[in-house]
Amino acid sequence: MRSCWFLMKRMAWVKRTVSRTADTSDAVEFERLLREHVPALYRSAYRWTGAVDRAEDLVQQLLVRLYPRLAELRELDQLRPWVLRVMYRIFVDQLRRERASPVQFGADPVASDALPAGEDDAWVDPGPGPLELTNQEVTQERLLRAWERLGEEHRMVLSMHDIEDYTLPELARIMDIPLGTLKSRLHRARARLRELLAAERLVAADRV
Amino acid sequence: MADDDFQTLRQALRRIPTPEPRTGFVERALARAAVQQRGTPASLPARVRHFLLRWETWAGAALGAAAAAAVTFILLRPVDSTVSQQPQLALILHETRNVDVLIDSERELKGATIRIAATGSIGLDGFDDERRVDWQADLERGSNLLSLPVVARTAGKGRLVAVIEHDGRTQRVAIDLTVIDPKVSRS
Numbered sequence: 296m297r298s299c300w301f302l303m304k305r306m307a308w309v310k311r312t313v314s315r316t317a318d319t320s321d322a323v324e325f326e327r328l329l330r331e332h333v334p335a336l337y338r339s340a341y342r343w344t345g346a347v348d349r350a351e352d353l354v355q356q357l358l359v360r361l362y363p364r365l366a367e368l369r370e371l372d373q374l375r376p377w378v379l380r381v382m383y384r385i386f387v388d389q390l391r392r393e394r395a396s397p398v399q400f401g402a403d404p405v406a407s408d409a410l411p412a413g414e415d416d417a418w419v420d421p422g423p424g425p426l427e428l429t430n431q432e433v434t435q436e437r438l439l440r441a442w443e444r445l446g447e448e449h450r451m452v453l454s455m456h457d458i459e460d461y462t463l464p465e466l467a468r469i470m471d472i473p474l475g476t477l478k479s480r481l482h483r484a485r486a487r488l489r490e491l492l493a494a495e496r497l498v499a500a501d502r503v
Numbered sequence: 504m505a506d507d508d509f510q511t512l513r514q515a516l517r518r519i520p521t522p523e524p525r526t527g528f529v530e531r532a533l534a535r536a537a538v539q540q541r542g543t544p545a546s547l548p549a550r551v552r553h554f555l556l557r558w559e560t561w562a563g564a565a566l567g568a569a570a571a572a573a574v575t576f577i578l579l580r581p582v583d584s585t586v587s588q589q590p591q592l593a594l595i596l597h598e599t600r601n602v603d604v605l606i607d608s609e610r611e612l613k614g615a616t617i618r619i620a621a622t623g624s625i626g627l628d629g630f631d632d633e634r635r636v637d638w639q640a641d642l643e644r645g646s647n648l649l650s651l652p653v654v655a656r657t658a659g660k661g662r663l664v665a666v667i668e669h670d671g672r673t674q675r676v677a678i679d680l681t682v683i684d685p686k687v688s689r690s
Contacts, residue, residue, distance in 0.1 A: 322537035330529065337524045351528060358536035359638070438515050457513045485512065492512075 321365055328368050329358065332375055336382060342454040343386055345443055353389075357382045376461070380469040383451065390447055441491035449484035456481055527631055534629030538652070539638045594655040596684040599628045604649040604665045604676060612642040615669040619651060624682040625661030628652035642667075658684035 333354065340350035340357075360381060361368065371377050442450065455461045455469065463481075467474045594600055618637040621627050627636060629652060653663060661680045666673060 322533075325537060326533045330533065333529045333532065334524055337528070338521045341521055342519070347522065347525070351525070351532070354524075354528075355532050355535060358532050359539050362536040362539070435515075435518060435520075438519060442516075442519060453516060457516050458519075485509070488512065489508075 321362075324369075325362055325365055328365075328374065329361070329378070332378060333358075335375070336378065339379065339454060339459065340382065340386075342458065343447055343451050345450070353382065353386055356385050356389075360385060376465055376469055379455070380471070383469055384471075386447070386451070437492060437495040441488055441495050444491050445484070445488055448480070449487055452477070452480050453484050453488065457485075531630060531633070535636070535638075538627075538629075538636075539640060592678060593681045593683055594625070594653070596655050596658055596682055599652060599654045601650045602653045602663060602678060602680075604651060604678075606642060606647040606649060606667060608642045608644060608647065611644045612669045614639050615642050615667055617649070618664075618666040618668070620664045620666075621653065621661065622664070623661035623680075624655060624657045624659040625663060625680050626654050626656045628654040642669075653680070655680075655682040658682050658687060 336357065337350055337354050340353040341347065344350050344353060357378070361378065368374065368378075445453075452466070452470070455466055456463070461469065463474060463477060467477045470477060472480070592600075592602065616637060616639055618635070619627065620635045622634060626632075626634060630636060649665065651663065651665075655661075659682055661682060663678045663680060664675065665678075666675045
């Protein structure tokens, strides 16, 4: 029985040694590849979700999802758009689950910005004519309130295109949608934001 | 939308304050991704992984280990221990050591919840003040190695508890650790 025990211990040692060596080198390389991108990914996640905890959860899910794909990450010329695409998919899946669930996550009073379906033709701007905006009117306070009321799908497209400067073709790949659909969605998101800003303007006028 | 209007909006959007990650978040998130992966050792080459995941089964079969009969659903036992129920380990103050927990599952378990708690004098390396960590992982049939980076923070007693939950069933293992401060021991 003694020799059996030694055999077991020896095999356990081999197992731990191999496992640790592989784990450590993978973890080091994973961190080397991704560390510089994580703050930017977090900022994107924060703009999408509007909350620190949800942004952290999203980035954490992303990293967990990416870790087993280290071999793919090594081969990428441009890592950021690829990783952003993965994060986008995780978030869209999460939104779909939340909206299908009776338990809602941070109920949004403006639920009209739900995930679009079959939007190619349906996404026609229903809003009123152009609302002239001036720098004075777009105060940070009003913009923040409008941004918070904007649906996640609109926040995502505005964040990536208008803030982070991804081009339309890049964004079409990230979001995996046709260019025409993307343009419609972007147009719709801007129109919705302008509506919300206009509403904020009226609220501010009421307060005066 | 008029160009001026669009530019006004765009400039305003860029002024929306966006916080940087909280202190330590990046490090913790990267460390967690690696730790969670260790729970499901898919990062190893498939052939090596297959060998590693199956060795207890082979050894058990070859040696005719009677303990295998006791496995009903999941059997947890720490690799380093000689006593399966409540093993004890000693660490030197500030030492970091991987404590391996072996999760034997008699079938594949999708979406098992793994909860780890480090209490008393120990903590989980890379997790600062977070003493409880939980996540979901798929467990393979056979043995799954969970390597936990434990750090000895203060002298005294500590306990590492691992809980596996799946489909309403729970298995728990606790490992008692003693952290020794060499300076105090010598005096």
